[in-house]
Amino acid sequence: MSEEAIPEAFRRRLLLVDDEINILSALKRLLRQDKYDIMTANNGQEALDALKENPVDVIVTDQRMPGMTGVEFLRLAKESYPDTIRIVLSGYTELQSVTDAVNEGAVYKFLTKPWDDVQLRGHVAEAFRRKEMADENLRLQRQLQIANSALESTNHALDKLLREQEERIENDEVSLQITHEILAHVSTPILGIDDEKNIVFINAAAQELLGHSNTFLGMKMARNAPQLEQALNQASTEIIFHNERYKVLTHPMGKNSRSKGKLMTLIKLDAS
Template sequence: MPDGLSASTAPRRLLLVDDEANILSALRRLLRQDRYEIVTANSGDEALEVLKSSPVDVIITDQRMPGMTGVEFLRLAKDTYPDTVRIVLSGYTELQSVTDAVNEGAVYKFLTKPWDDEQLREHVAEAFRRKEMEDENNRLQHELKLANSALAATNQELDRLLKEQEQRIENDEVSLQITHEILEHLNIPLMGADEERNIVFLNSAAQQLLGSDKALLGTNLMRSIPLVAQAWGQGNLHMEIRDDLYGVNIYPMGKTSRSRGKLITFVRLPEEQGQ
């Protein structure tokens, strides 16, 4: 027994077209038990008007009708309503015109009168299943298109963010290089040490003051400049370097950045402060 209802709640709409009222009545009686929503028309012209106001899923039409044959009507229906499934039901076997219509895609099936009730019901149920499968495929294709569009937009946004991030990194690198160059040329001896008190930076003035004959970068303050290491937590001290007194200021890093460790400056004090 053909199933008259789909899994969805949308009604299955069927258009019956025949110029004989008794044929339309017989078809309605047969097919309404499958709970289709049925509309009828007595000619091709009338059927086209029905389609304008009442879209349908499946069309069954007679072939021999005054004014317009069933195949002619279905060709027009295909042009305007290509998603309908179209069936010819006729007692006349105009094979050439029907075959041409089938080949053109205007007609899905050609059935003959008189019909077998159960076979006709099954053919109609199959037509609705075909329509629903095509609708589902169209829906999935639409969703896939939307998903692809969303993915493309996401990729574009990620690409934009990545370029911005690369630009920021490049700008930061340039700023860092400029900063290093500025510090390198300062006349004030300056060095930086990490949290383990390893010297990670010193400018030329600091290298010249503290040991132009030895490498200090990478050494530990406890070994290279123990007085500074011992004053690590005090913030400042005075120490004599090459017979001159220097004020050593130790600034903790990280208050306005993610830097860690301390910045150390050496400022030569006036002689009267050393007395």
């Protein structure tokens, strides 16, 4: 891929800082072959101004410059642009000040003058790889944060839904218990019959009518109350039961609920 064809977002931006024009030109000529997007500055203040306009990935600066040393410039660059990778070129005479800057994190690597071309190119390439790895880790951390946030929101929504379902189930159970209690104590005989014609509900009045001595719950209608079994297929009919006349009303269940079968109500008619 040619230098011109590299997308803007993927260009490797390099800032070179040196007050000597010939050294700056030599550095630029050496590193241009690695397809970097190279910016230059002749002093620390000019470099800070350039960083405000164009963010860079790697900075290579001379140490001995008028007005502001390279280490002083890199300390300021670290404060405003902590993600940059910072390299200083220096002679051995400035070793102590540069070492202090390396120890405090303002400088990533210290290279001596005169430099070796191959080594310098290798160190700059390594700096870019370090920066790109840090950027990728940051991107993955942000993606993980977004995924965790989405997962947390989903869990909250599921917890809320589960609580609402539990509340509905609890309310339904309470309503069912109340309904059973009402039906159990109402004075009219009422029976619940499932699709297999088993007695699945019988209130006290119906139990008394059919006979206290027998347990009818779960038993077949045909065996315990054949007259009532014959009335199941009719919405309304009259029967003689224990020498008394009853109107039998049957209501199919399941229209407004998940219940199956029929509800049977027996209304005693007067002798007339």
